[in-house]
Amino acid sequence: MPEQIFAYILHKNGNVDDTAAELIHAANAISPEASVVAVVAGSGDELQAVCDEMAKTYAEVWKIDSDALVYINAEVLRGLLVRVLPKNPVVLVPHEHFGMDLSPGLSVKLDAAYLPDVVAFEGLEGGLLKAVREEYSGMVSTHVTCDIREGAVITIRPGAFQPDESRDAGGQVLDKTDEAVDGGIPGGNRRYLEIVEAETGDVDITKSDVLVSVGRGIEDEDNLEIVFDLAKSMGADVSCSRPIVDAKWLEKARQVGTSGQTVKPKVYLACGISGSFQHMGGIKGAPFIVAINKNAKAPIFQVADVGVVADIVEFLPDLADAIGDTK
């Protein structure tokens, strides 16, 4: 049983990421007895504010404060973490773009196991941790075991664990900066330059009340017309999943998901979208979700309110016509 579990805290502009309060529950699910330590890296006053905030949730907070961490480059942070973490640590990191950058290499540098994108834990026995993961974009799940006796880096799917909202931990903040930077700043062979902001498009889907969202199931660029026709009949805007943007059929500003836009509509019509967590992660505010998909087993039907098993190329024009008739 690990005595301590470390939770890496994401934050931006002084704001703590939603995953910060989820990791403590993930850690409890691994081992309720382990004490959970929040690890927070960054610089200056902003970092201190985040650490103080985290001390409300975590009994112990480790702070790593350096000018080299104003913008956190995973190559730099990985080297610093290796210096401060104890032998055979169990480290939890959110499974998103930064966690994916940091974690596989961190596991190698710690000579620990790597267990990516966990959605649930099902017990720890004799150093073997049992976890649930998904494969094939969520179409099937698997039980995996992970030998954590020599440590483990585990990435946790955002939203998979309930956030801890008790905020009464009254934790202490320990400054680990000296240990971390002793030996200089590592990772100099990858240098952060700048952030290039996303382009804005002709519609702002983040403001739409009703979205007709189209995925790979539309099959052909020419078929997009029927999606726009339906949206028009409903007075809705058109959004999409990532493959539609990758194919350059629609502009990036219409992409819903973790690497696209976060939308908060009242109604979301998912047409030919399988329901990957990266897509669903961009839908907030619990809208009424209608899924239309030709595969009755598509994961989207697990999270939608209403489902229709149909070929969208045939069904959407029928729906648009019928809506037209009601007017």
Added chain:
Amino acid sequence: MEILVCVKRVPDSSENEIEVNPSGTDIERDDLVYSVNEWDNYAVEEAIQIRDKVGGSVTVVSIGDEDAEEVIRREMAMGADNGIHLSDESFEGSDGRGFATILKAVVDQGNYDLILTGAQADDGAGQVGGMLAALLDYPYASLVNLIDVLDGKRIKVGREIAGGHQEMNEIDLPCVLSIQTGINEPRYVGIRGIRKVASIDIPIKGAGDLGVGTETIGAAAAKVKRQDYFVPELGEGAEMLEGSTDEIVEKLIELLKAKGGFK
């Protein structure tokens, strides 16, 4: 620039309904359509475009049984210069670390400036590129959606972060990058292209050829092991509308109206 691209043959999940077999030991493999992992295909296209701009060569490497050869050949038809097929019984049951260890041996035998992997494959782990970089002690960047060659020693890469924003970095070569979809538009490969490369010899290498100690790979070395496949029961799921198309449409319009779904 000498470029190595790591590719994997996977069931094409946009072409197949992936289901669990009756005993839960695997997915149902009969009648599956396989192809090259989507992310890897973008990586190969990117490598070819870089080579065409600055010169050099593209080598595609894949770990897998005899069928893996078909994806190597496909990527050579796209324009990759060389293929390496890694196959050995001792590779079976490896976890991500094991596969990264095997690939490291290939890198050590070559002279590569740039090593590309897909950001993730069918298991959604997204691990091999980052592990390979760490084993090699090369710099790494994940989810790369832009590469600009600056000179023989440095490249500029864009990483996809949240909200469609892009994080720009400068990286020293040699390095490892994992490639995100959408970085380019992979070219189409026709039957004629595949025929052209049909007779090219693709060497097969095993653990012995690579000098990989079998204690570091395979099931025995794996700390992470898959136990079974299953389909979870999540919540109540959607209320499924049934009946004739007319009936479904009518019911759906009613529901949409009630929820403010159209004006």
